[in-house]
């Protein structure tokens with residue numbers, strides 16, 4: 380179960396990176412990484428047509444990151460106080476104290492199940508296999 384949690388959790392971060400790579404400057408608002416329907420949420424909403432397009436593009440982009448077999452590391456961000464962050468490859472660190480897989484390839488495959496507007500947020504539901 381721990382392994383599945385690590386996969387789900389790391390997949391959530393990869394969705395952040397993939398959205399950024401697709402040009403979406405979204406601010407993360409919430410994440411739910413547990414096996415029964417994990418999702419990540421961002422501030423703001425999108426029109427239905429864009430959400431549908433994004434679902435396909437995002438699934439491709441996030442699985443590209445999986446297929447590239449990128450290392451997942453832990454680092455300390457030392458500005459004012461040392462905070463624990465996770466970092467994939469040489470991308471932007473993401474503040475996080477959780478546990479992750481060691482390589483994006485360990486996630487397997489990510490399915491973007493649904494993208495919907497939820498109370499002023501954009502909710503991206505996903506599943507890992």
Ligand SMILES: [Zn+2]
Pocket residue numbers: 388389392465475476477478479
């Ligand atoms: Zn994390």
